[in-house]
Amino acid sequence: MSQYKIIFTGPVGAGKTTAIESISDIPPIKTDAVATDMTKARKAATTVAMDYGIMNLAGGEKIHLYGTPGQERFDFMWDILTIGGIGLILLLDNNRADPFQDMKFFLESFSKFIADTSVAIGVTQMDLSNKPTIADYHSQLQGLGFKPAVFAVDARVKNDVSLLVQALLYSLDPGLKDHE
Amino acid sequence: MKDKQTKPLQAVLHGMDGRTYKTMVMYFQGPCKGEAVVVEEVDGEVDIVDLDFPSGKSALDKIRSQKMRRPVIVLSREEVSFKDVLYVEKPIHLATILSVLAQARTLIQQQGWSKSFDILPVKTTENPVSVAEKKALGDGVEIKKTAKHKTAMQMDEGSFSAFIGMITEIDFNDKDQLDKAFYSPKNYFQGYVTAAVKVSKEKNRMLQLNSNWKPLLIFPHSHEVWLDADDKQLRAFASLEMNKATGAKLTITAIDPATSAVREKMDKFYDIDAFVWKLAIWTSKGRYPQALDIHRPVFIKHWPNFTRSLITPHALQITALLMRGPRSMLNIVETLNIKPQYVFVFISAAYALGLVGQAERKSDELFEPPPIKTIAKKESKGLLSRILGKLRSSK
Ligand SMILES: Nc1nc2c(ncn2[C@@H]2O[C@H](COP(=O)(O)OP(=O)(O)OP(=O)(O)O)[C@@H](O)[C@H]2O)c(=O)[nH]1
Ligand SMILES: [Mg+2]
Numbered sequence: 001m002s003q004y005k006i007i008f009t010g011p012v013g014a015g016k017t018t019a020i021e022s023i024s025d026i027p028p029i030k031t032d033a034v035a036t037d038m039t040k041a042r043k044a045a046t047t048v049a050m051d052y053g054i055m056n057l058a059g060g061e062k063i064h065l066y067g068t069p070g071q072e073r074f075d076f077m078w079d080i081l082t083i084g085g086i087g088l089i090l091l092l093d094n095n096r097a098d099p100f101q102d103m104k105f106f107l108e109s110f111s112k113f114i115a116d117t118s119v120a121i122g123v124t125q126m127d128l129s130n131k132p133t134i135a136d137y138h139s140q141l142q143g144l145g146f147k148p149a150v151f152a153v154d155a156r157v158k159n160d161v162s163l164l165v166q167a168l169l170y171s172l173d174p175g176l177k178d179h180e
Numbered sequence: 181m182k183d184k185q186t187k188p189l190q191a192v193l194h195g196m197d198g199r200t201y202k203t204m205v206m207y208f209q210g211p212c213k214g215e216a217v218v219v220e221e222v223d224g225e226v227d228i229v230d231l232d233f234p235s236g237k238s239a240l241d242k243i244r245s246q247k248m249r250r251p252v253i254v255l256s257r258e259e260v261s262f263k264d265v266l267y268v269e270k271p272i273h274l275a276t277i278l279s280v281l282a283q284a285r286t287l288i289q290q291q292g293w294s295k296s297f298d299i300l301p302v303k304t305t306e307n308p309v310s311v312a313e314k315k316a317l318g319d320g321v322e323i324k325k326t327a328k329h330k331t332a333m334q335m336d337e338g339s340f341s342a343f344i345g346m347i348t349e350i351d352f353n354d355k356d357q358l359d360k361a362f363y364s365p366k367n368y369f370q371g372y373v374t375a376a377v378k379v380s381k382e383k384n385r386m387l388q389l390n391s392n393w394k395p396l397l398i399f400p401h402s403h404e405v406w407l408d409a410d411d412k413q414l415r416a417f418a419s420l421e422m423n424k425a426t427g428a429k430l431t432i433t434a435i436d437p438a439t440s441a442v443r444e445k446m447d448k449f450y451d452i453d454a455f456v457w458k459l460a461i462w463t464s465k466g467r468y469p470q471a472l473d474i475h476r477p478v479f480i481k482h483w484p485n486f487t488r489s490l491i492t493p494h495a496l497q498i499t500a501l502l503m504r505g506p507r508s509m510l511n512i513v514e515t516l517n518i519k520p521q522y523v524f525v526f527i528s529a530a531y532a533l534g535l536v537g538q539a540e541r542k543s544d545e546l547f548e549p550p551p552i553k554t555i556a557k558k559e560s561k562g563l564l565s566r567i568l569g570k571l572r573s574s575k
Contacts (some may be wrong), residue, residue: 004563023571057566086564130198133403138482147503149483160487162571163332163496167483169564170500175516176565 003084006165008051008067009110010091011102015124015155016067017051019091022158023165024053024065050081078109087117087168091155095125099132100140107146119146120168122153122160188217189281192224194243195236198402204228205386211274215281220385224250226284231256232270251284334491334572337522344525345415347465352521358510361524362470363463365532367421370456370463372430374532377405377452379432391430393417404449418462457489457529464528466521468509477506477539478527484535492529493522506539
């Protein structure tokens with residue numbers, strides 16, 4: 001049985017665990033631990049291994065949702081994780097010191113996977129920090145040679161996460177029928 | 181003399197983000213009862229710097245390195261040691277800020293402020309800002325913002341037509357009629373709004389667009405507009421042709437402080453892009469902008485911020501297709517096998533934001549877009565479609 005996966009990545013606290021929770025049909029399997037290091041000041045729990053959720057499709061198929069741990073020291077797992085992946089959701093926390101730097105880091109780290117599939121970017125915490133703007137992200141991306149969808153996303157809002165994944169799917173194939 | 185005293189102190193704000201900036205504007209209008217008003221750099225009598233923003237610190241350094249031309253008020257959570265500024269401790273108490281504004285006024289009148297002066301930080305134990313005031317200000321902004329940024333409505337064809345009121349004079353099934361299914365944004369409120377927004381952004385000035393209807397306030401710093409109307413009213417006004425409607429003159433002026441309803445109606449703020457987008461949809465009603473040719477390719481610059489916009493039928497699909505390269509509107513209709521009015525209404529909204537334009541190619545005529553290649557190799561179209569179906573059905 002083949003494994004279809006959508007990968008969620010992004011820096012610490014960007015909302016990966018929450019986003020997977022928003023669209024998963026099962027209570028997600030979290031591997032959050034109490035944050036002990038630099039993360040602690042920002043949040044109580046951080047993901048140490050990975051997040052996992054499932055979307056059950058009509059016909060019994062399953063889409064597996066995987067979230068990378070946000071802390072960079074776990075990046076050896078990313079390669080394994082992306083095998084069989086449909087595409088990448090990159091979440092960025094607009095409230096962090098340098099979200100553009102984060103963006104570059106993750107686009108580079110996943111460059112091979114993105115080249116084979118596609119990426120859509122969700123900018124979270126825009127309610128807490130409205131700069132940089134979505135337009136600023138597009139300017140940055142232009143310089144990097146990427147043209148992904150970039151949406152303001154609140155990871156706690158299912159519809160936001162859903163739209164971001166929809167954009168990812170249409171990027172893969174604009175000819176998809178949307179069941180209307 | 182009396183006039184001089186009642187004239188609001190002309191304040192220039194530094195180092196604040198859009199929201200704080202706007203809150204200060206409201207704060208002066210509201211609780212401070214117009215003691216001060218926010219103005220542009222050139223008109224300023226006093227500088228106000230928020231030191232708790234990273235940009236505030238550099239702004240203050242810059243102001244202090246220049247020979248000081250006017251009094252400086254510094255807002256900060258932590259006490260500042262500079263002797264040449266007026267310090268207001270955060271959280272800001274009304275009595276404190278009023279007292280500091282009065283001091284600034286005195287300094288200006290004495291004309292002695294250009295030399296360095298020694299002012300002790302004002303602290304007050306008087307009544308803090310009342311709950312009601314708080315509501316009208318910061319807290320209110322927070323609450324309403326969350327509500328306002330509610331997630332996008334994604335519409336299917338049925339609900340959309342009802343919501344928009346598609347134009348009925350045109351038979352979109354009749355190919356010959358499509359060539360005439362355009363509208364000219366400049367004849368509608370949409371055109372005036374986009375023009376006013378442009379001016380406001382270029383001059384970096386808050387402006388007010390007046391018509392015989394309701395005033396529209398534009399706040400370029402926070403990228404927002406304010407309009408005291410609900411969707412139904414706006415939709416009705418959007419579809420009126422301006423010259424025909426009343427022959428009304430639309431004017432752009434500075435914001436009238438008398439429009440103080442702003443501070444009571446914090447929920448009437450809209451992101452400029454989301455507002456213009458929606459307005460264009462209600463103006464287009466399924467038509468395309470006259471400036472575009474439906475037979476020639478259009479390009480799209482980047483994805484619209486769909487989570488904060490009204491999503492017209494097939495909008496994501498059309499965007500994804502155009503992101504692969506320019507195509508004519510008619511080609512999109514054919515390639516995706518969707519109704520022309522849905523392509524037109526989407527193009528109208530994206531065009532209003534400057535996201536879409538006519539592709540200038542040397543050999544437009546020869547330019548025939550390739551069929552869509554799917555990037556997904558292994559996964560069948562079917563699987564991706566089923567994921568889509570799942571996402572769209574479980575809202
Ligand atoms: N205010 C606000 N909070 C958000 C938003 N998106 C997510 N959050 C919250 O941000 C916090 C962090 O989210 P997580 O899902 O734990 O982030 P993560 O990416 O899994 O973090 P790590 O596992 O540490 O890498 C949670 O409390 C979320 O509820 C947003 O748009 N606005
Ligand atoms: Mg996590």
